[in-house]
Amino acid sequence: MIDIRPEKPADSLAVKTILQRAFANNEHSDQTEDLLVERLRKSPAYIPELALVATLEKKVVGHILLTKIDIVSNDGSTPSLALAPVSVHPDYQNRGFGGSLIKAAHQQARQLGYGSIVLLGHADYYPRFGYKLCRDYGIELPFQAPAENCMVVELHKGALTGVNGMVKYAPAFFE
Numbered sequence: 001m002i003d004i005r006p007e008k009p010a011d012s013l014a015v016k017t018i019l020q021r022a023f024a025n026n027e028h029s030d031q032t033e034d035l036l037v038e039r040l041r042k043s044p045a046y047i048p049e050l051a052l053v054a055t056l057e058k059k060v061v062g063h064i065l066l067t068k069i070d071i072v073s074n075d076g077s078t079p080s081l082a083l084a085p086v087s088v089h090p091d092y093q094n095r096g097f098g099g100s101l102i103k104a105a106h107q108q109a110r111q112l113g114y115g116s117i118v119l120l121g122h123a124d125y126y127p128r129f130g131y132k133l134c135r136d137y138g139i140e141l142p143f144q145a146p147a148e149n150c151m152v153v154e155l156h157k158g159a160l161t162g163v164n165g166m167v168k169y170a171p172a173f174f175e
């Protein structure tokens with residue numbers, strides 16, 4: 001049985017191991033996602049309800065983190081979330097944990113009143129969860145990345161109507 005729950009301080013070591021193992025062979029990774037997560041936990045962008053772990057028989061096998069961002073244009077600023085990172089221990093991949101974490105995070109974010117989530121990620125993975133190209137909404141991420149990897153999802157229909165601009169990430173992403 002897959003169980004999804006908020007992370008606890010006691011999960012930190014298991015989460016670190018998952019991040020290091022999951023991203024070890026990822027060509028788009030600099031293998032520092034574990035450090036990013038540690039910085040984000042200490043940052044004002046951290047929302048405890050949106051840092052989740054997936055467990056199997058109480059063992060932590062996956063992790064997801066959504067943190068606060070803003071989508072900023074000349075017309076103003078809209079609060080949103082960044083999904084970064086999501087990871088599943090290699091021994092447990094392709095068993096639905098990643099998908100369950102993403103759907104649970106969406107649900108929690110919706111309940112907290114957020115309207116959208118942006119991410120930089122695999123072009124073939126995220127569209128199944130409703131993600132579309134940022135470009136189609138006039139939303140930009142501050143990274144040198146192909147447009148097909150810059151994605152955003154509306155958590156309810158119309159949430160991004162009239163929203164566009166540059167995503168402002170927490171400073172912890174650039175430290």
Ligand SMILES: CC(C)(COP(=O)(O)OP(=O)(O)OC[C@H]1O[C@@H](n2cnc3c(N)ncnc32)[C@H](O)[C@@H]1OP(=O)(O)O)[C@@H](O)C(=O)NCCC(=O)NCCS
Pocket residue numbers: 022023026085086087088089092093094095096097098099100120121122123124125
């Ligand atoms: C990406 C990741 C979180 C998915 O978790 P998971 O539990 O393995 O995924 P699920 O079991 O929910 O889904 C499996 C499906 O995702 C697909 N998938 C997994 N990784 C993928 C990738 N990098 N690109 C495209 N599709 C991918 C599988 O092919 C499978 O597709 P199918 O359902 O059509 O057969 C996990 O593979 C992982 O930790 N990868 C390494 C870290 C990483 O790349 N994180 C994402 C950064 S953007």
